[in-house]
Every structure is written in C-alpha cells, then in structure tokens.
Amino acid sequence: MANVDIAALANLLQEAAVTEILPRFRNLGEGDVRVKTEAIDLVTEADEAAERLIKARIEELMPEAVFIGEEAVASDPALLGKLADAELAVVVDPIDGTFNFAAGLPLFGVMLSVVHKGETIAGLIYDPMGNDWAITEKGSGSWLCKPDGNQEKMEMVPAPALSQMVGIANTGFFDLETRRKLLVNLAEVRIFTSYRCAAHEYRALCQGHLHFAMYNKLMPWDHLAGTLMAQESGGYAARFDGSPYLPHHTTGGLLIAPDEETWLELKQKIFTV
Template sequence: MKLSHADALNVGNILAEVGRSEIMPRFRRVREIEVRTKTSAFDVVTEADELAEQAISAALLRAFPNAVVIGEEATSRDPAALDQVGTAELAFIIDPIDGTRNFTSSLPLFCTMVAATMRGEIVFGAIHDPVSNDTAFALRGEGAWLEMPDGRRHDLKVAPAVPVKQMDAVVGVNFLPEPLRTIVAGNLSGLAPVPGSDVPRTSIAWRRPAIAICCSTTS
C-alpha cells in the first residue's frame, strides 16, 4: 500500500473543511466555548479541539476505511491507542489544534497536523493553517510542498547545513508546569535578556548565539 499524491490532497481537503466548520467559527470566542485544563494551566483543551478531532477522524475513516486513526485528545483518555502505531498497515495520527493555548488567547498562531505511518514508519505529514487556509505537505517519494488556497504550489526544501554556532533555535517552555519550568530555565546558563522583545503575551525571553527561549507567563 502506498499513499498517492491524490490521497495527500484529499487529507488536506479534510483538514481545510474541518478548519472552516469546527475551528474558525470558535476562534476568538473563548468566552462562549468550553475550555478545560489537562496537565497544567498551559496544557488546555477546548470543544474546538475535540469536535475537530472527531470530524477529522470520521472523514479519514470514510476515505481510508482500513486505517487506524489516533487522535491526541482520544489518546489522552486512552493511551493504549498508541500501541497500534507500530503495527498498523496504515495509521493516521491527529493533533486537531497544535497551539491550543494561542487559540484560547486569540492569537492566530495554531494549526492542525496529521501524520501517516505504515507499520510504524512515517510516510506522510500535513500541517494546515486554518487562518490562512494553506497546507504544507510532505509525502515519501514526492518531497514537500506548500499548497495555497488558490491552487498555487511552492516546493519546500531543507535549508543548507551550517555549524551549530551559527544556528538559531527557539525553545518554548510555557507548556511545562511549575516548578519544572523554572528549573529548566534556570539550568540554561549564559543567557541574556532580549531587549524589546515583541513576542505576543511573552514576559520572559532570553537569547544566546545558538538558542532563544520564550516563556509565556500570562494566560
């Protein structure tokens, strides 16, 4: 079995439709939707996450009846579902809203992600931005590309390798519960404050040549 280019686009269409029907109508309406915490105040789930996951799961099973579908929210209730990833002929792993904290803070920095595995090997991935309505795809044997709402396609390529000292990296630790967040930040030495940081809702930020860390401490 092999996922085709048409299969990839079909998954992208599913994500786009669910973004329009379940996610965007609830964006910036946090006072009107249910929001619950999971492991910490920064690890939240909303009805948009759950309804989007249900809709994506149902649509994927209609399109791929023999597939196993594993959703983040369903797995948080039944972790044993993850055991199927290594053995399923085809499995889809769903994160209905990656960046739920941004979603509930009315920041347009979130996405829907789906990966496909075959007997434990990753063969496909898609990241859909419900705000801009474009989708990034990666398909084994066909490379990676960005599909725009008007049908335009831009090929995506890995940047050339550079020495570690020339790399920039961003590490978010706002999902870590206290006191772990403070411990992790404290263990990172040689950091200096970033002057004039304009990262939305960020109150702590440090930078050194190879790493940048942003820790949100606001809700």
C-alpha cells in the same frame, strides 16, 4: 508503500477548520476551555469537535487505518500503544497551539500524519488563518500549497555560525537543573524562541526561516508530520542519542538541523542533556 490521497486529506483538514475551528476562534464561551494536565495544557470545544469531524472523514476515506487523535488518546491512553504495530495509522492534532487559540492568538494549525508499518510516509500541516497547506510525502520533498493551487518547494537553509543561528528550543519539559544548563548554553545562539505551536515552528523551519528546532516531549501528533517535512526539506533529524526518531517514540528528545554537521555542533555545544 500504502497509497495516500493527499488532496483528500488536505481537503478534510480545511473542512474541519472552516466548520469547527474558525467559527469558535475568539468566540469561545464559558466552559468551552478546559485544563487537561496543567494550566498550560488546554483543550477546547473546537479541538474536540474538529477531531470528531476528521475521524469521521478518515473512516470514510481510509477505513482500514487506526485513528490516533490527541483528544482520543487523552480519553484512552492505551490507544497510543497501537501505533507501533499498526499496518496503517492516521495521527491527528485537531488544533496544534490550543493555548494560542484559546488566547485569541492567530498562531495555530491542524496536523495529520500517515504511518505505514512503523514509518511516517506522509504529513500535512494546515494553517486555517492563511488557508494554505505544508505537505510532504516520503521521497517526494516538501511543498507549500497555496489556496490558488500554486505550489512552492520548501527547503531548509544552511546554518550560519553558531552565534548567528535562530531556532526553536522548547525547554519547558526538562527537569529544573537541565533547563538551567540549557538556558545558559542557549545564550550562544543569536535567537531562540518557542511559538507554543509546533505546526508553525515546523513550517518556518522547513521554509528556511529558522536553523534548528529542539523538543523534549515527543507526542506523535506534534512531531511526525514536521520531522518528515524537515527531512524532505533537506534537514537532518535525530533523537538526542543520535538514533532515528520513530512514530512510537515519546521520549529521548528530538533535534533538527539543516545537516548532520550542524546537528552535531548544536548537540555538543548547546543541547548537552
């Protein structure tokens, strides 16, 4: 497996946040926010500046890696196709939760994953507001790393009865009829929500504050780090058909639960898409 300097990657995410993201938070000028595909899909000057900085640092740190950033793919969609066959790739979401960031809500993160020969081997989710990192490497567990150097192991919690489960359900990318069906089914769980920020959804899930997470649109910068983190926190993840979620997948949905038994219950009773 490729060697990954996790500490250096963590530092560069912090540098991007301190240099390019936080100075612009609640300080975006006219023209600094633009619509990409629809009104809820935004990009800001902070996204683009942060991605440029991260890309430059990755080129110094891991020059052999293919760099796949969300904003780079927005400009050149063909770049996404390089992920499946790359020997080594670094996948970055410079600001996950751009809608929140642009609205002045302090719920956004910086996400990075490392893919080696079609397999996610490391993931980092940095919270600029809390100045801490959720970090995972394949086979090494998931850890919350605090600014004072202390580390806490992250572990998903066993799920309670279905009627008491709390989780994330992103229904916005289904067709209308499927969405209606899912929303009716979701009445069976205690609470379902969406933070509009996968970075914080995955962190909350892996720290044991949530019992499940469901997504339909699978862009690698949103889900690679978090899925590995959940698996390394003891969780079970698969696409809706039960197959493993791999870095090159962009469709097929994703459901994460504390264990396979809970996954099957959720799939059969709630997420029958």
